[in-house]
Amino acid sequence: MEAPKLLKILAIDDVPANLSLLGKALGEEYNLQIATSGAKGLSLAQEDPPDLILLDIMMPDMDGYETCQRLKQDPKLQEVPIIFVTALLEKHAEMKGLALGAVDYLTKPINIDIAKLRIHNLLEREQLRREIQLRESEQRLAASVFANTHDGIMITDVNNHIIEVNNAFTRITGYHREEVLGKKPSLLKSGRQSAEFYADLWKTLLIENHWNGEIWNRQKNGDLYAALTSISIVRDEQGHIHHFIGLFADITSLKNHEYDLERVAHFDSLTGIPNRLLLADRMAQALAYVKRSGNQMALCYLDLDGFKQINDEFGHEAGDQLLLEIAKRIKQCLRNGDTVARIGGDEFVLLLLELTKISECETIIERMLHVVAEPITLSGCMVSVSASLGFTLFPEDNADAETLVRHADQAMYIAKQSGKNRYHRFDPTLDRLILARGEFQAQIENALNAQEFELYFQPKVNMRTGAILGAEALIRWRHPFNGLLLPIEFLPMICESDLIVKLGDWVITQTLHYLTLWQTQGMDMTISVNIAPRHLLQADFVAQLERHFSNFPTLKPNCLELEILETAAIEDIGKVSAIMHECQKLGVSFALDDFGTGYSSLTYLKTLPANTLKIDQSFIRNMLNDPEDYAIVEAIINLTQIFHRQVIAEGVETIEHGLELLKLGCEQSQGYAIAKPMPFEALIEWSSRWQQLYQNSFMT
Ligand code: C2E
Ligand code: MG
Ligand code: MG
Numbered sequence: 001m002e003a004p005k006l007l008k009i010l011a012i013d014d015v016p017a018n019l020s021l022l023g024k025a026l027g028e029e030y031n032l033q034i035a036t037s038g039a040k041g042l043s044l045a046q047e048d049p050p051d052l053i054l055l056d057i058m059m060p061d062m063d064g065y066e067t068c069q070r071l072k073q074d075p076k077l078q079e080v081p082i083i084f085v086t087a088l089l090e091k092h093a094e095m096k097g098l099a100l101g102a103v104d105y106l107t108k109p110i111n112i113d114i115a116k117l118r119i120h121n122l123l124e125r126e127q128l129r130r131e132i133q134l135r136e137s138e139q140r141l142a143a144s145v146f147a148n149t150h151d152g153i154m155i156t157d158v159n160n161h162i163i164e165v166n167n168a169f170t171r172i173t174g175y176h177r178e179e180v181l182g183k184k185p186s187l188l189k190s191g192r193q194s195a196e197f198y199a200d201l202w203k204t205l206l207i208e209n210h211w212n213g214e215i216w217n218r219q220k221n222g223d224l225y226a227a228l229t230s231i232s233i234v235r236d237e238q239g240h241i242h243h244f245i246g247l248f249a250d251i252t253s254l255k256n257h258e259y260d261l262e263r264v265a266h267f268d269s270l271t272g273i274p275n276r277l278l279l280a281d282r283m284a285q286a287l288a289y290v291k292r293s294g295n296q297m298a299l300c301y302l303d304l305d306g307f308k309q310i311n312d313e314f315g316h317e318a319g320d321q322l323l324l325e326i327a328k329r330i331k332q333c334l335r336n337g338d339t340v341a342r343i344g345g346d347e348f349v350l351l352l353l354e355l356t357k358i359s360e361c362e363t364i365i366e367r368m369l370h371v372v373a374e375p376i377t378l379s380g381c382m383v384s385v386s387a388s389l390g391f392t393l394f395p396e397d398n399a400d401a402e403t404l405v406r407h408a409d410q411a412m413y414i415a416k417q418s419g420k421n422r423y424h425r426f427d428p429t430l431d432r433l434i435l436a437r438g439e440f441q442a443q444i445e446n447a448l449n450a451q452e453f454e455l456y457f458q459p460k461v462n463m464r465t466g467a468i469l470g471a472e473a474l475i476r477w478r479h480p481f482n483g484l485l486l487p488i489e490f491l492p493m494i495c496e497s498d499l500i501v502k503l504g505d506w507v508i509t510q511t512l513h514y515l516t517l518w519q520t521q522g523m524d525m526t527i528s529v530n531i532a533p534r535h536l537l538q539a540d541f542v543a544q545l546e547r548h549f550s551n552f553p554t555l556k557p558n559c560l561e562l563e564i565l566e567t568a569a570i571e572d573i574g575k576v577s578a579i580m581h582e583c584q585k586l587g588v589s590f591a592l593d594d595f596g597t598g599y600s601s602l603t604y605l606k607t608l609p610a611n612t613l614k615i616d617q618s619f620i621r622n623m624l625n626d627p628e629d630y631a632i633v634e635a636i637i638n639l640t641q642i643f644h645r646q647v648i649a650e651g652v653e654t655i656e657h658g659l660e661l662l663k664l665g666c667e668q669s670q671g672y673a674i675a676k677p678m679p680f681e682a683l684i685e686w687s688s689r690w691q692q693l694y695q696n697s698f699m700t
Contacts, residue, residue, distance in 0.1 A: 006031040007123055012041030012067060013056035013085070018108065025112045026119070038062030042070055045077055052123055057086040057093065068100045081126055085110065154246040160184055172250045174220035185246065190224050192216035209233045214251070226255040268342040270320055271327035279341035279349055283401040286351050290394055298361040300350040300391040301408035305420040307346035307385055318378045322385065325376050333368040349405060358393065365389055365423050373421060386421035388412050397428040417492035419567055419597055440493050448506060452478050455510050456677035457527070459686065460648060460670045463658050466694040468687055469668060470526035472563070473511045474677045495532050504535040505544065512552045514680050515559050521684065528561035528591060533568035537575060542582040557587035563614065566592045570604050580609045591648070596636055605643060613640050617651020624660060637666050655697050
């Protein structure tokens, strides 16, 4: 270790002998330098400033006063204490020396002990003064940093009570120093962070003595601000906590900017609900969550019916307004944790979480379809749109996110095709069949060539007389791997393509073929065939029909009835009416299928030359316990009497239904109570048994 440096004393005297005694006495404790003139002393001092100067007054050339003056003029030496040593005993000399900045006076002959003491005290005092000066300047610096820094600073004591804050703290939080002293920092809490967040913060802080992170806090006026915060613990030598120092920068504008960017990237600009990108995110989270929780999730695809017309008729602005309103209504039906995203013009995807049974999901969907269909005022007009919705359940449908959306979309398509304003659940077993719609169409085409389609027949009877009136031809697909498929499982996927025409032609040919068979057995019956709208609207529909009949010359056209959906008929009423008239000229008759679901007005009904109205099975099913459905059935029956049309009820599932319908004046019916659809051979066999069945059921 280096020996402590001795303090340096410079003695200036023209007669060094004067100082020899003193020099000896001081030389042991101090590093003593001697100069024999004022000028020499000055230059020595300037070279290496001493800690103390002993200065003789009476010297030739430059006397002690002048030397003192010159020393004091040098900034480096200003602070060096000077003691005058002189024989002069005049008061005025002493005064003059002190006035020039000397700190003490020693008179010759010098009393060594007193001189040593004085020098010692003086140097000690000087040392202290310098230390204080240094500390003060350090403190001044710290204080100015504290006061002027842009970052907020908060110091708390060991109990986490605030003991000091700076100006920036006040600027950022809005709280003045006096308002927060003694309070806890939690007065800034915004509630944005969870209890766990703070627990983690304290844990890290106490272990690592430091914590860094972003916190949303609240200003005095209630506004939120984001603080990039760093908290440190100051401990004493024993490791006890002394203070906490919190330093924070206001990064609110940065966060807001980040938030804006985030919104643009993740939210739909029109409706403010999540967009496709955020949906993907939410979906990934939801799938992981469902896997953990063991519950189910429904993914729904919702598409508005008739949105395009509204857009065309009222303009885009009104269309936007409509979408905004619809998004709002959908949101109102959702629960916490559910998501709705807009992924296209009028297309929405919904994630319904925490489902324990499918009925929960159906309740939500039904309510949603209901509120979506409520009227909206657009540019002063009341309009209403409905929605078609498809959904699939995860993990029953154990597919990835993208596939789930596609499945829900497919189901939505079926909902649309089966008449809109309804929902359809995706069937995962069926999907193994339908890999893609295009591929599916090829499969149908193959199936046609491979003769995998069959016609089933469901009898129609007169419940009053027991007469068999005929049957409805219903298509089935006997799939080599999937068994017997119902029309709903494959028709919707092709009803917008020309395949439906091809398939319809096949159905007509088959029907005419069976009709001839039936005739040879001496039965005079009609068979009704369902005709898809696209098929009926073909320019050569009537000509094709004639051609079909020409292949079966023994048949009279009045044995064929065509069923067209009420909804389809009113969509293009002029064209449809014209075609119906043409066909009727040939002798073919018409039934309006699923009647009651298309809201056709009386005017429409008057225009459409349908021979029969077929009451939709949804009304029949509930008529016995739903007074409204009962009233609808009753009204339709009355309507047919006024307009001189025939009426038939479909979906008659029990004898009770049948008897009630008879009471209302509807005699014709079709339904499980009479017979389920069956192959032609079974129909022949059933016909022979029917009278017996009839006696046993309707007549008792
Ligand atoms: P639709 O024309 O209204 O036919 C009646 C549907 O109700 C048939 O279903 C029939 O099996 C079913 N049904 C009959 N009685 C009852 C009953 O008492 N209770 C219940 N719950 N259901 C009953 P299916 O055969 O599945 O046909 C469904 C729809 O597919 C038909 O409805 C029709 O719109 C369409 N469709 C069937 N075959 C053809 C076809 O060859 N061509 C076209 N374009 N569409 C067809
Ligand atoms: Mg039908
Ligand atoms: Mg029907």
